[in-house]
Amino acid sequence: MIRLEGLRVQAGGFSLKIERLSLAAGEYVMLLGPTASGKTVLLETVAGLRRPQSGRIWFGEREVTGEAPEKRGAGLVYQDYALFPHLTVAENIGFGLRGRRGRRRTGGTGATGGTAGDGDGGDRGDRVRALAGMLGIDGLLSRYPEGLSGGEQQRVALARALAVEPEVLLLDEPLSALDGPTRLELQGELRRVHQETGATILHVTHDLDEALALGDRMAVLIDGELRQVGEPQVVSRRPVDVEVARLVGLTNIFVVAGARDETADRRRLTLENGLELVAEGKERVPALEAFVAIRAEEIEIEPASGRPGEASPESAGSGSAERDNALDGVVRSVKVQSVHASLDVEVTAPGGVDLQAPRFTVHVIRPQVERLGLAAGSAVRLRIPPVAVHVCSAATDAPDCSRMQVDGRS
């Protein structure tokens, strides 16, 4: 288990503050943050390459705050691999195996390669070959890093870090420099390595999809502070504040002007742009600067006059339409991407006053665009499920975000 407490790190003009973050043994935690949010600084601090101004770091029962990096046992993999250019692949992987026979090892969290067997008994060459085999780079052992592809280099860096059975594997945007297909392949590889070795992993990324694909949990770091920690699915749907919401890809963000509780879990929100939305969920509405954030793919869309059979009962009872958060509007543009299409929909403000027609971004899977006949100019009706209407604050500086997320009503 890895535990950080009250950590303060000063790096240039930048400061990192982590009140509390812990990784269970064998857990895969994603650290999500925009560029220059302090992610690399955090990893280097855990690895022992930076000294914190204050705070403590624990590896299991052992406090390592003041310990030199070579005593800690944290494996570090950089975005651009940082392979030793003067050593072959085999020498790179075996770098940490030299003269470490007597090195202390702690059971459980160590990342012993499954295919590597008991690396203890075998000699260094066997261990190197086993790791190379696990990562599919056994054909490259005598090559130098110079001529390898990005994906191959990343596998070498991974094998090199795993070789020393680190207590925690620190990955600094390991996939960002790779092209699309290689990234997906390496993503699968990371998942497999995690399963086979049981390594505890802290993986830095700025890519939400990566975080969703790999993480048991996700920690969001913005401006050097942890804003939210939780399951990736939960964080991506229930960000605590607007900045987190933007980071996890919530595009429809509106200012809340007023709120009225209907039931404990249900409230009616009046937005600044005049719209009324019903929100379902446990989050309380902040007294000041409340926002709603809605994931673009959670909004349902249909042609306004497309299917009379469905449209008529709702338009008859306006009450039910409101409960469904139904909004009429016009598609302004359609942007087709590989998997989904992104629609820009201008919604008619209630009461017909068209002063600042609110706009929504709606994602639908691509075939649906043709099936529903959506194009610029189409009149449509949007439906926003109340559970998809997420309320959050402007920006949190609450030290313990994880608690806020659990009992939003505190």
Next chain:
Amino acid sequence: MNRIRVLSRMDWVFIFVGLLLLLFILIPLLATLFASSPGEFAEGVGDRGVLNALWMTFLAAFVATVIALLLGVPLAYLLARRDFLGKNLVQGIIDLPLIIPHTAAGVALLMVFGRRGLLGEPFASVGVYFTQNFAGIVIAMLFVSLPLLVDTARETFALVDRRLEGVARTLGASPWSAFRRVTLPLAWRGIVAGAVMMWARGISEFGAVVILAYNPKTISLLIYERFVGFGTDAAAPVTALLLVLALIILVLVRAVLVPRRRRERVDRGGGR
């Protein structure tokens, strides 16, 4: 393609200006080379005094370079890697010998290493002298040429990605071990290049040497003495020999430096 580009007028002007400078260096060198007939050359060079002076000069410059390697490489590493108060001052002090007249350097050294100098006097009392002997020559050469080694080594260390050292540490290497197994193998070319340059610079030293140790004669002093005593004809053969040697040394330095550059380029290109 970009590659086959017509030279602009500016290029022609620059080429012409550069050529003038090149000739300014080349013509005196060639003149010296062809001043003496092969016979005179052989006679002047075959002289026992010349060979002794040459050997002694090479050796003294070599000893100075070894001392600078042992003391200067750690300092160069610190200058490249660590930030500390007064770093600029330290850098300035290291570079000082580059800009002061070398005779001034000789005088300053004499104040310290002379028989009545700060260090010279106590050492003299136990019979160890630093003037008018081999040690004096080494000291003079060390003082004036060490910036070349320290600066080159510092630049080379700065080129080694410090994260490689960090990664080595996380893999269990002590700072010593990371330096030996990662930093040094990646920086040695630059350090060697700096050492060769320092050595060559030491050989050519005159000003500081003449003040600290007029005897035994280094090759530069020998040339000076022959010139003063017997004129250019006497000095030319030795000068020519030195020029040939210098050229060989420079070619060697290039041979060491150039592969390093090429490798860096590949590294950068293959990085992403």
